[in-house]
Amino acid sequence: MSEKTILRALKGEVLPVPPIWMMRQAGRYLPEYRATRAKAGDFLSLCYNPELAAEVTLQPIRRYGFDAAILFADILLLPQALGADLWFVTGEGPRLSTITDQAGFDALKPAGDVHDVLSPIYETVKILARELPKDTTLIGFAGAPWTVATYMIAGRGTPDQAPAHALKDENRAVFEALIERITEGTIEYLSEQIKAGAEVVKLFDSWAGSLSGEDFDRYALAPTRRIISELKARHPGIPVIAFPREAGAKYVGFAKATGADCVAIDNSADAYWAAAHVQVDGCVQGNLASSHMVTGGDALVRETREIVKAFSKGPHIFNLGHGITPDADPENVQLMIDTVRGA
Numbered sequence: 001m002s003e004k005t006i007l008r009a010l011k012g013e014v015l016p017v018p019p020i021w022m023m024r025q026a027g028r029y030l031p032e033y034r035a036t037r038a039k040a041g042d043f044l045s046l047c048y049n050p051e052l053a054a055e056v057t058l059q060p061i062r063r064y065g066f067d068a069a070i071l072f073a074d075i076l077l078l079p080q081a082l083g084a085d086l087w088f089v090t091g092e093g094p095r096l097s098t099i100t101d102q103a104g105f106d107a108l109k110p111a112g113d114v115h116d117v118l119s120p121i122y123e124t125v126k127i128l129a130r131e132l133p134k135d136t137t138l139i140g141f142a143g144a145p146w147t148v149a150t151y152m153i154a155g156r157g158t159p160d161q162a163p164a165h166a167l168k169d170e171n172r173a174v175f176e177a178l179i180e181r182i183t184e185g186t187i188e189y190l191s192e193q194i195k196a197g198a199e200v201v202k203l204f205d206s207w208a209g210s211l212s213g214e215d216f217d218r219y220a221l222a223p224t225r226r227i228i229s230e231l232k233a234r235h236p237g238i239p240v241i242a243f244p245r246e247a248g249a250k251y252v253g254f255a256k257a258t259g260a261d262c263v264a265i266d267n268s269a270d271a272y273w274a275a276a277h278v279q280v281d282g283c284v285q286g287n288l289a290s291s292h293m294v295t296g297g298d299a300l301v302r303e304t305r306e307i308v309k310a311f312s313k314g315p316h317i318f319n320l321g322h323g324i325t326p327d328a329d330p331e332n333v334q335l336m337i338d339t340v341r342g343a
């Protein structure tokens, strides 16, 4: 059997047809996902139920034959494992207890304790490693420390990450201790996912774009570099995808500076620009706007072909520029896949 296409692309191979998967491919746009979530009761119960979490991970693989499956979980499970309260408000999003001072930080658990809460996630990975088709790559993931910190500090998603910036600027010692704790917890968490059978891991830094200058280097780039170097020391050869979303010009050189095997590009970056300035260093992933999964039609086909063409001279994994949204039409996903595969 030849090696899986995603792993070949991650090693730098230029394939005639780029392998494809989709961020949030297991999600509310799929009726079978909504049915399984209803069976679990709510989103967090689904994340912590290994059988049902494996089931929703497999659903988009069965329906579409994607080249990769991404573990079904959430980046906010790690804060919960570190001792934060976490709940989801329907129609609004996540809520967490907040960390705004030294006492809040001191109440957190040590990084080595995260497995108590996260062990069901490793169980999901084990089921998937057994049940996925032989040519499908299993991707594990975690949030990058800055993005996770923004939620732990504000207690929710924020448009401009103002509470996290405020703590960084007003109480740098606590802010840096928090980044450090999340970094260590993430290394523990991803290392166990890899032991359980994840073949690739991805770091989601969804709010990297709100860091500029030295702050970007200190709080987006440096923690990513540290996580990658520790994971590769413990698990030689493990490929890592980094996603410093909306990093703009800071995408350039990010793979080299962090040791990432692939950089995922959001759709605010032009694909031809990214091919010239980012793909020169290795594999890239991306970057179709997820709005095409809602609107479909000729624009979807045209833009998909354009992205495939832009990245055709180097290693490329086709993906969206951000997660698919609940209002997407499942038929548009099929149209994207058929267009990429030239069917």
Ligand SMILES: Cc1c2[nH]c(c1CCC(=O)O)Cc1[nH]c(c(CCC(=O)O)c1C)Cc1[nH]c(c(CCC(=O)O)c1C)Cc1[nH]c(c(C)c1CCC(=O)O)C2
Pocket: 022, 023, 024, 025, 026, 027, 028, 037, 043, 070, 071, 072, 073, 074, 075, 076, 092, 093, 094, 141, 157, 204, 206, 323
């Ligand atoms: C910031 C962030 C979170 N989670 C994640 C990020 C980083 C990527 C990004 O920027 O989107 C990452 C994530 N979340 C989820 C996955 C599973 C794997 C996948 O299919 O990509 C992954 C990789 C499931 C999920 N995570 C969530 C859902 C929807 C929950 C539901 O079923 O009601 C899913 C499928 C909930 C979630 N989780 C989070 C938020 C802000 C929300 C609410 C917003 C929303 O409702 O879409 C935190």
